[in-house]
Structure formats: C-alpha cells, structure tokens
Amino acid sequence: MAMSVDLPALEQTAAPRAAAAARWSRYARPVLGLVLPVALALGWELVVALGYSNGRLVPPPSKVFETIVALAKSGELSRHILATLWRVGAGFALGVVAGTIMGAISGYWDFAKRLLDPTVQALRAIPSLAWVPLFVLWLGIFETSKVALIAVGVFFPIYLGVMGAILAVDRKIVEVGRVFRLSGPAMIRRILLPAVLPAYVVSLRVGLGLGWMFVVAAELIGASEGLGYLLLDGQQLGKPAQILAAIVIFAILGKLTDWLIEVAAAPLLRWQDAFGARGGQ
Amino acid sequence: MLALKEVGKTYPNGVHALERFSAEISPGEIVAIIGGSGCGKSTLLRAIAGLDRASTGSVTLDNAPITSPHAEIGIIFQEPRLLPWLSVADNIGFGLADLPAEVRRERIAAALARVGLADKAVAWPRELSGGQAQRVAIARALVPQPEVLLLDEPFSALDAFTRRDLQDHLLDLWADTRPTLILVTHDVDEAVVLADRVLVMRPRPGRLFEEITINLARPRDRKSELFDTFKRRVLTALDRSLDRSVRDVTDKSSAGEAMWW
CATH class of the missing domain: 1.10.3720.10 (MetI-like)
Incomplete structure (x- = not known):
C-alpha cells in the first residue's frame, strides 16, 4: 500500500539518501544477524588460543x-x-x-x-x-x-x-x-x-x-x-x-x-x- | 422480467425476516429497496440471487424459477470481496473461465478501461483503495453481462465523495448494456439519484410498505428542488414505515402527483 503513495516534493529531494539507505538495508541488514554468533565464536576461539581454557569440553570453532x-x-x-x-x-x-x-x-x-x-x-x-x-x-x-x-x-x-x-x-x-x-x-x-x-x-x-x-x-x-x-x-x-x-x-x-x-x-x-x-x- | 411472488423467509432459528413480498421488475429498470434495519432487504436480495432459498413464494426470471445462483444474475456485495490471490485483471475475469483465453483477455482489458483502472491490471487487490476495489467488483459482476445486477449496499463503506463518484459511474456503466439493477441501500440520496422506483420496506417482519416512482430525467441534479421533493417523499415514507401506528399501505404514488396538491 505504501508503495503507491506519491512522495511529497520535500522527500523527493532526499532520493539519493533513500537509495543509500536501501543499499544499506539490502546488504547490511542480513549481516547484522551474523554479528552476535560470529563474535561469540571468535571470542571463544581467542579464549582457547590464549590459554584461558583448554577447550576440551567446549572445543573452539576451529x-x-x-x-x-x-x-x-x-x-x-x-x-x-x-x-x-x-x-x-x-x-x-x-x-x-x-x-x-x-x-x-x-x-x-x-x-x-x-x-x-x-x-x-x-x-x-x-x-x-x-x-x-x-x-x-x-x-x-x-x-x-x-x-x-x-x-x-x-x-x-x-x-x-x-x-x-x-x-x-x-x-x-x-x-x-x-x-x-x-x-x-x-x-x-x-x-x-x-x-x-x-x-x-x-x-x-x-x-x-x-x-x-x-x-x-x-x-x-x-x-x-x-x-x-x-x-x-x-x-x-x-x-x-x-x-x-x-x-x-x-x-x-x-x-x-x-x-x-x-x-x-x-x-x-x-x-x-x-x-x-x-x-x- | 423478474417476478417476485409472495416471497417469504423464515430462518431456521425462527426469525421471520420477510413476509409475502411481491414485485415485478421489468428489464432495464433500476429499483432501490430501502428501509430500516431488520426489514429484510438483504434477505430479499439473497433470495433473488439464489444464495438463500425463500421459505415461501417464488422468484422467477423470465418464468424460470431461481433457486440457486443463476448465470444471468450478478451480485455486488457491501465489501468488494475480491480474491486476494488474483491480480486485478484475473479478478475481473473470474466469471469468464469458460471463454477462450483470447476473448477473455479482450473482455477484461475492455472492462478495466471502462472502470478507469487500465493501469492496475497487474496490481494485487491489497494495493487498491476502497473505491478502486469496489470498481473492480463492479467490473467483475458486469463483465459476464448479466441480465440482472443486484447490489447490496455497495457504496456504504465508502466516503461521501467516492460514493457519489461511484453512483455516477454505476449509471454510466448501466447505460452500456442496460441490465436490471436492484439496489439495497439505506441512503435516501442514493436511492433517489439512481432509481426509477423506490420500494420502502417496513420491519418485523420485513414487508413492502410503499412504492415511490421517481419520474425524474437523468442525469439527475442532486441540488435541484425536484430532487429534494422526491427525497422528502422517500424520507416521509421511511418515517411512516417505522411508525407502528401506521397501517400497511402498498398504494402506488409518485411525488410528481403529490406536487399538484
């Protein structure tokens, strides 16, 4: 429904910004969901690599x-x-x-x-x-x-x-x-x-x-x-x-x-x- | 000709919705049925459509009894009731499934252009405004070219401007093939602007109270004095129909005569 709404003139001038926002949402949004698991995995990898844990019961991702x-x-x-x-x-x-x-x-x-x-x-x-x-x-x-x-x-x-x-x-x-x-x-x-x-x-x-x-x-x-x-x-x-x-x-x-x-x-x-x-x- | 003979309806729960309603409606005539709530307007329309069977009496179209939906009788409901999974064009062509694809496409394109939605052919129903959706519903009902078109408060969910617009548009479309129109409404203005004849019903049980002929030339000017006279006449009949002390009258009369008093 919102797609068919005519944009008021003021918002049309912001088109390049809107395009940038669209690009952002296309690529960055799915990536956002990966941040937490990847950070956790890397964190644990680091913890084991630095010797804070032997990683025997919880092995590192590698x-x-x-x-x-x-x-x-x-x-x-x-x-x-x-x-x-x-x-x-x-x-x-x-x-x-x-x-x-x-x-x-x-x-x-x-x-x-x-x-x-x-x-x-x-x-x-x-x-x-x-x-x-x-x-x-x-x-x-x-x-x-x-x-x-x-x-x-x-x-x-x-x-x-x-x-x-x-x-x-x-x-x-x-x-x-x-x-x-x-x-x-x-x-x-x-x-x-x-x-x-x-x-x-x-x-x-x-x-x-x-x-x-x-x-x-x-x-x-x-x-x-x-x-x-x-x-x-x-x-x-x-x-x-x-x-x-x-x-x-x-x-x-x-x-x-x-x-x-x-x-x-x-x-x-x-x-x-x-x-x-x-x-x- | 559409003939209603002593049509009555009692629902299984015992509600006596309609009692011995009789009328004869000639081809191409526009009839408005108006009345307070519970006067059996919609019950009557559903019986004519063949959606519900009348308990007593009969509905016949050119002497053929109507007991189930009929190819020559179309109906438009209060809601557009478009099928959300079909494009606008496919919705309009829903009743044309038996035709060859080529003919169907042509008829759909013509209908789309006729209701001013040629640019919406591939749109989904959800992308339409209320008025546009009801236009599609009108096109869907008219495209099989029925002899009779029933309308159950078709514009009551729309805003005043859209409603007026669609009333004019409906008359315009009607002029193409001149089907019989039977319109249930609770809007006096709508009844007077559209109808050749207004049937006023009274409730409990629903029955015919008064019949008013609107012998006004089209296009009708909503602001003319004569238009107001007819409106007043219908309003008076409506008031009287709800007044329990008034006995049933089913005499034919017209405001044109009344003016000479």
Whole structure:
C-alpha cells in the first residue's frame, strides 16, 4: 500500500539518501544477524588460543571445523547425512500426506470432524516419544520404526494446520464462488486451495521442524549411522567436537530445508499483504 | 422480467425476516429497496440471487424459477470481496473461465478501461483503495453481462465523495448494456439519484410498505428542488414505515402527483 503513495516534493529531494539507505538495508541488514554468533565464536576461539581454557569440553570453532572436514574426507559425513536426510524425507512425506488428507477431510466435512477430531486430539496429547517402545516392538529397531516416529511428529501440526485453515476460509469469499456457480472441484481448486495455502506453508514448516526434532530422538534410540548416531558416538567416546559438528550440520540442514519450502512457496504467496514485505520493491 | 411472488423467509432459528413480498421488475429498470434495519432487504436480495432459498413464494426470471445462483444474475456485495490471490485483471475475469483465453483477455482489458483502472491490471487487490476495489467488483459482476445486477449496499463503506463518484459511474456503466439493477441501500440520496422506483420496506417482519416512482430525467441534479421533493417523499415514507401506528399501505404514488396538491 505504501508503495503507491506519491512522495511529497520535500522527500523527493532526499532520493539519493533513500537509495543509500536501501543499499544499506539490502546488504547490511542480513549481516547484522551474523554479528552476535560470529563474535561469540571468535571470542571463544581467542579464549582457547590464549590459554584461558583448554577447550576440551567446549572445543573452539576451529576444532569443530577440523572435525567436520575430517569426517567429510573419510566419506563418513555424507553417509550419515544421507541416512538422516532419507529418514526425515520419508517420515515428513508420510506425515504430510496423512496430515493433509485427514486435516482436509475434518475441515471440509463436519461429520468427519466430529468423528475423527476427538481421537486425533487425544492422541496428540500423548508425548510422541512415548510411542518409541511400542514402535520398536511393532516395527523393529531398524528404519521402519524411525520413519514412523518422524511421521507421527510431522502429522499433528499438518493435520491441525490444514483443518484450521479450511475452517477459517472466509465464508464471504466462498459465496463469491457460489455466485459464479463453481462446481465442487472448481470451488476447491479456485477458492479453497489458494485460500488455505499460506497457513498450509506455515504448517509444513512447523512439521518439518518437528521432523528434524524427531529424527534425533529416533537415531539416539539405536542407529548405526545418521547424524544422531554421530551425537551418541561422540558422547560415548568423549568427543565433544564431533557432537558439536553434528549439531552444526543439523542446524545447517534444518535451516536449508526450511528455506527450500519458503523459496518453493514464495511465488505462490506473492499476493499476501505480509508485514514482513513492507520494505519490498 | 423478474417476478417476485409472495416471497417469504423464515430462518431456521425462527426469525421471520420477510413476509409475502411481491414485485415485478421489468428489464432495464433500476429499483432501490430501502428501509430500516431488520426489514429484510438483504434477505430479499439473497433470495433473488439464489444464495438463500425463500421459505415461501417464488422468484422467477423470465418464468424460470431461481433457486440457486443463476448465470444471468450478478451480485455486488457491501465489501468488494475480491480474491486476494488474483491480480486485478484475473479478478475481473473470474466469471469468464469458460471463454477462450483470447476473448477473455479482450473482455477484461475492455472492462478495466471502462472502470478507469487500465493501469492496475497487474496490481494485487491489497494495493487498491476502497473505491478502486469496489470498481473492480463492479467490473467483475458486469463483465459476464448479466441480465440482472443486484447490489447490496455497495457504496456504504465508502466516503461521501467516492460514493457519489461511484453512483455516477454505476449509471454510466448501466447505460452500456442496460441490465436490471436492484439496489439495497439505506441512503435516501442514493436511492433517489439512481432509481426509477423506490420500494420502502417496513420491519418485523420485513414487508413492502410503499412504492415511490421517481419520474425524474437523468442525469439527475442532486441540488435541484425536484430532487429534494422526491427525497422528502422517500424520507416521509421511511418515517411512516417505522411508525407502528401506521397501517400497511402498498398504494402506488409518485411525488410528481403529490406536487399538484
């Protein structure tokens, strides 16, 4: 909205300054977020380098980096990353499919909501990690139980997000569809889907975050590969640098996959009157 | 011709919103429906639109009963109700999905130019002012060229200047294809400036109270004395409609006759 406002003459003379400010906000603003972590890392590096701490329990960044490089060189790292990514990917996909279908049914069809929702909500109240022993008994200690646990973690935010989004679709907008005599499928494609998309993307991102959380839990239970295994191995063998290396890679992968969803959805959500877009153009 | 025969509506919660409303509206006529709150104006309009079914009576367009939204009946609501995920051009073309892309593009471009928003074709609805958004809503409803256009207090959320501007603009657009216009309003000025006929309703339950013909030539001068006479006439009818001691009258009359008293 603010973009279409004509600038008064006084402010137009300040255009070069505004351009400089725009440049600043484009490059400097993201950098601002890096100041604190980089300062902390450098500070700790310095503390260890100057001998104020031996850095054995909290290794300096350079040591963590060395560990990552060593793991990468031996080919270990990619093996662990791929194992973890596969589990998250499979669990996320299952959780999204189940959550989307169930959420859509419950949101669209009141009878199904009355039938299903109380049970789903009751299951949601169970801390998901409580399923672990049961899943191990049912599905074995290998991949299936891990994927199932991740899928359970992903399912609930997706289910709730889809159901809530459908219930929240503006009746007045639906009426526009009725006035133009849209058929059932056309109503879903042209009105409901675009209307629920923003909330759906949010729930996908929340679900993915939970997927990453649960993959750690699953891999801590018993795994011979995966980033979670690296964590456990680091603890048992007293290698804090390896634990930190795994944590750093978790952070990078989590952020990267989240960013992928964001980027994939961005072209579909350009229409949104987002608070965050106020500095746009 | 649009025929309303003893249309009544009782909502499931027992509210008796409309009772035995009858009227015949000829093609190209502009009818304003005015009345206090709770007199069933919007209920009536939704029944004509086919959005809600009447409990009793019937609505027919050229003898075909209206029970669900109809291709020849468009509606404009109080809010623009644009789809926020479609550009202005795509919003206008929303009802043209069945047409070939080429024809659709031409019709949209023509409509955009007609409502003076040619430069906003690729804008998002959120980038429009209230008046612009309502123009887009009008264009969206008119572009399939309906026989009947219903308007539910279409300008009541706008400021006085924009409202006047859009009233004139609506008449201008109406002159293109001359659809039947049925306008629900609570603005006497709006009713008198637009309508050929003003139907005054009275509440609890909503029913027709008085019918006033506005036989004034267009364009109408809002400042003329004759205009004021018609306004006064509508206002008097409105006052009487809310006065419980006055019995229902449904006689036809016009201020033109009244002036000769």
